[in-house]
Amino acid sequence: MVAKGEMVYAWTTNADLAKKAECGGAVSALLKFALESKTVDAVLAVKKGVDVYDAVPVIITDPKDIDQTAGSLHCGTLLMSKLIKKYLNGAWGKKLAVTVKGCDAMGMYELAKRQQIDLDNIIMIGVNCGGTVSPVLARKMIREKFDVDPEIVHKEEIDKGQFIIEYEGGHKGISIDELEEAGFGRRSNCRRCKMKIPRQADLACGNWGIIGDKAGKATFVEVCSEKGAKLLSAAVKAGAVATEQANPKGIEIRAKVEGAMFKLGDKWRKHDFTALGEGKERLTKIVKETSRCIKCYACIENCPICYCVECSTKKPYLVAPGELPVNFMFHMIRFAHISDSCVNCGQCEENCPMEIPNALFMHSQQVEMEKMFNHVPGVSMELPVLGFAEEPTERERLANTGSDQIFDNVFNPGKN
Ligand code: FAD
Ligand code: SF4
Numbered sequence: 001m002v003a004k005g006e007m008v009y010a011w012t013t014n015a016d017l018a019k020k021a022e023c024g025g026a027v028s029a030l031l032k033f034a035l036e037s038k039t040v041d042a043v044l045a046v047k048k049g050v051d052v053y054d055a056v057p058v059i060i061t062d063p064k065d066i067d068q069t070a071g072s073l074h075c076g077t078l079l080m081s082k083l084i085k086k087y088l089n090g091a092w093g094k095k096l097a098v099t100v101k102g103c104d105a106m107g108m109y110e111l112a113k114r115q116q117i118d119l120d121n122i123i124m125i126g127v128n129c130g131g132t133v134s135p136v137l138a139r140k141m142i143r144e145k146f147d148v149d150p151e152i153v154h155k156e157e158i159d160k161g162q163f164i165i166e167y168e169g170g171h172k173g174i175s176i177d178e179l180e181e182a183g184f185g186r187r188s189n190c191r192r193c194k195m196k197i198p199r200q201a202d203l204a205c206g207n208w209g210i211i212g213d214k215a216g217k218a219t220f221v222e223v224c225s226e227k228g229a230k231l232l233s234a235a236v237k238a239g240a241v242a243t244e245q246a247n248p249k250g251i252e253i254r255a256k257v258e259g260a261m262f263k264l265g266d267k268w269r270k271h272d273f274t275a276l277g278e279g280k281e282r283l284t285k286i287v288k289e290t291s292r293c294i295k296c297y298a299c300i301e302n303c304p305i306c307y308c309v310e311c312s313t314k315k316p317y318l319v320a321p322g323e324l325p326v327n328f329m330f331h332m333i334r335f336a337h338i339s340d341s342c343v344n345c346g347q348c349e350e351n352c353p354m355e356i357p358n359a360l361f362m363h364s365q366q367v368e369m370e371k372m373f374n375h376v377p378g379v380s381m382e383l384p385v386l387g388f389a390e391e392p393t394e395r396e397r398l399a400n401t402g403s404d405q406i407f408d409n410v411f412n413p414g415k416n
């Protein structure tokens with residue numbers, strides 16, 4: 001039996017799966033076991049499409065097919081949470097197991113607190129995440145920095161701070177720091193990300209902290225919930241997964257790496273936000289950059305916080321239809337509705353055809369909102385700032401006091 005809070009080394013007992021898996025194969029073995037034991041009706045995971053730059057989300061109901069999803073795809077910049085809302089009816093009425101990175105898990109919480117997905121029906125198998133590389137930039141990086149034709153690369157991995165590729169006739173690794181100095185490497189939102197070990201998931205799995213004879217052969221699993229403990233215990237009992245206590249030195253190393261990643265995230269936040277400037281300067285930059293917008297709605301379609309049936313940006317009295325450049329009100333609406341809850345997943349930037357750094361803009365606002373209201377999105381079921389305010393009460397208070405400080409009564413009760 002494993003209990004919530006425990007940290008173990010875990011590995012699959014299936015030799016074929018072990019060969020395909022990233023390290024210990026515990027994630028794939030757990031997903032397979034969840035299907036076999038009928039704990040869930042389906043699994044949502046990611047498999048390699050036509051090449052290493054093509055990460056494809058896939059729904060699996062036959063346990064035999066889980067093998068296709070083993071391994072990590074570092075160019076897999078997709079977001080699992082919005083897929084559950086859009087294509088799987090929010091998991092209402094169906095039990096689902098899903099592999100989640102930090103941003104996926106954060107998106108899950110934001111959707112769940114808005115009642116758009118049913119977390120009770122979802123088992124989240126978290127994977128630690130150092131970052132993902134945009135597929136388009138990855139190809140360019142491999143051609144220009146590695147001097148290798150991206151078409152011949154059949155494997156990529158991130159290990160000990162290096163991006164490593166394997167191709168016909170050899171392999172090469174270059175440090176991520178060097179790549180990022182040259183404008184390549186991880187997506188900019190990933191550089192700023194501080195959700196490295198997704199403890200909101202039921203289990204948080206990774207390779208940090210695996211040392212000794214299990215190095216490269218086991219998955220480090222932190223048990224984050226009773227649901228996670230139950231699944232892992234049952235999988236061990238059924239012989240699908242084997243475990244041993246995590247090496248205390250390994251636990252220490254993992255904590256140190258996580259701490260170093262936090263510092264790196266802070267460094268990039270400072271770098272990116274300082275470059276944006278403050279106040280009027282920041283606003284001017286945002287207005288200028290967003291003037292390229294062609295109102296394709298990809299940012300809204302892919303954002304885990306945007307789910308409204310009637311989107312305000314489509315109201316002709318707010319944003320005039322058929323007008324280019326798009327009125328800045330389009331972007332103002334998104335800032336007003338989302339910035340308190342943005343999880344910095346990068347989808348609005350990744351999918352923007354006009355290469356507008358939308359995630360940077362929204363994340364910079366979110367960080368300010370967090371300072372003002374202490375609300376941290378994506379980590380708990382706590383309601384966002386807007387969720388606290390009862391509109392009629394708030395309007396009445398503003399009218400009675402002449403105040404223009406919205407939400408003051410929530411965060412400074414008794415002030416007015
Ligand atoms: P496997 O049994 O091989 O299963 C891997 C699972 O990950 C599968 O379910 C697969 O569908 C899913 N997956 C693959 N790519 C993606 C993706 N892009 N998005 C969502 N799910 C995906 N661990 C660390 O300790 N430190 C890190 O810095 C780190 N960075 C990572 C970055 C990325 C992009 C990913 C996907 C994983 C990262 N991991 C990291 C986790 C690690 O690579 C393994 O996934 C984890 O140790 C589980 O190993 P396993 O052998 O049990 O997984
Ligand atoms: Fe990983 Fe964070 Fe980037 Fe998501 S935002 S892919 S969790 S580094």
Ligand code: SF4
Nearest residue numbers: 293294296297299352
């Ligand atoms: Fe505009 Fe880009 Fe959003 Fe499309 S994705 S609506 S171009 S900001």
Ligand code: SF4
Nearest residue numbers: 303342343345346348
């Ligand atoms: Fe993700 Fe962009 Fe939405 Fe923020 S605004 S949650 S970065 S899609």
Ligand code: SF4
Nearest residue numbers: 306307308311312337
């Ligand atoms: Fe809803 Fe606002 Fe997003 Fe439109 S922009 S979907 S109204 S949150």
